[in-house]
Amino acid sequence: MNALTTKAVAGLGVAGALGTASAGAWYVSRPKDVKSKLISEGLTLVGSSSKAWRSVFLTHNGDSEFMSFAGVESGKSDKEAGSKVMSACEGVMKVSVDSEDYNASLDKARKYRTAPNFKTIEAKVLFSDREIAFEDRDWKNLFTIHKGDDAFIEKVKKANSDTSLTKDSTVDTVKDKVKKFCDDLKVQSPNSGGVADYEKYCLQTPSSARIFYENLGTRFVGESGWGSKFDSIKASDNAMFEDIKGTETLNASSPSDKGGSQLRAWCDKEVVKELSDSHQKTRDRCFN
Structure with missing residues (x-):
């Protein structure tokens, strides 16, 4: 099971092999509330993922019955509404079969607590637990x-x-x-x-260059690797000397320890920036 959906395919008996179950056995195994009823039907239920609940909202947004049930005001974004939808659905799942509200609650749970019939690409992608670009x-x-x-x-x-x-x-x-x-x-x-x-x-991007490149499997230059990194790129990266020099002039003849320390200082500042700020230079100079 995961946070997106929960699926339990439950049979109420194996009458084909064992014969008709006794009335007492049926009573023990019968659903006690809305949730157990849905599970007994083998339905796929929305799990605890916040993105999945945002997807549910996007699927039913504009349906006045749904908006009233979820307690969501018109104009709310999916991020604002998702938690309210989840809370409302969790409430009806607990309603007992003996309650006068059982049938109405079961109807709402079937509509809104089971995996939705997606209307848009956005809703489908969110339901798969991937965040979409928005910033x-x-x-x-x-x-x-x-x-x-x-x-x-x-x-x-x-x-x-x-x-x-x-x-x-x-x-x-x-x-x-x-x-x-x-x-x-x-x-x-x-x-x-x-x-x-x-x-x-169109999916959300990492908040910094370091996270982006490390997600791709590259490694930020280690504690003792800056001197060798400087030596390995100084012949091909002429712009580096001006970019990283700080208060001291650098060139291709600069010793590795001096160049390495200044390269590290430059990288420490650059890798926390957004990817678009210094994409190629940051990748080539700061990662192996």
Whole structure:
């Protein structure tokens, strides 16, 4: 089981092999509340993932009955509403079979507590526990990451009717265009064929360059490795000397200990920045 869904396929007996169960055995095994009833039916239930509950909200948003049931005001975002939806659904799951509210609660649980029939790509992706891009940083980073992908560039150009966009465009001029491309995709039907593009180009990016590169499997230069790192790139990275020099001038003849210490100081500052700020330099100078 995971935080997204819980599925329990439960039979109430094995009458085909053992014959008709006794009335007493049936009473013991019969559902006691809404939750056990749904489980007995083998339904897939939404789990504890906050993203899954945001997906439920997006699927039913605009349904007045649902909004009233969840206690969510019109205009609330999925991030604001998800926890309220979860709380409301957890409440009906506990209603006893002996309660006068049982049938109404069971109906609501079947509608809102089981895996939804997704209406949009955004809801489908959220339900799979992946966070979607939403910050200014994300749009910049997504362009930085994918600008070498000709297919990505063409898709963003088409979404914005902008033939001037290229891989050499600046992130500040392109970020809103990447956002529009993703915003157009996320409201499409999950059967439209756009899910793969959304998952590839529109998910949340790491908050810093270090997290991004370490997620890719590269390693930040270790405590004793800065001198050798400096020596290994000084012949090919002429701009490095000016970038990292601090108060002392550096060149290709500078000793490794001096160059290494200044390279480390530069990297310590750069790796906490957003990926789009110094993408190529940071990768080449600070990671192995």
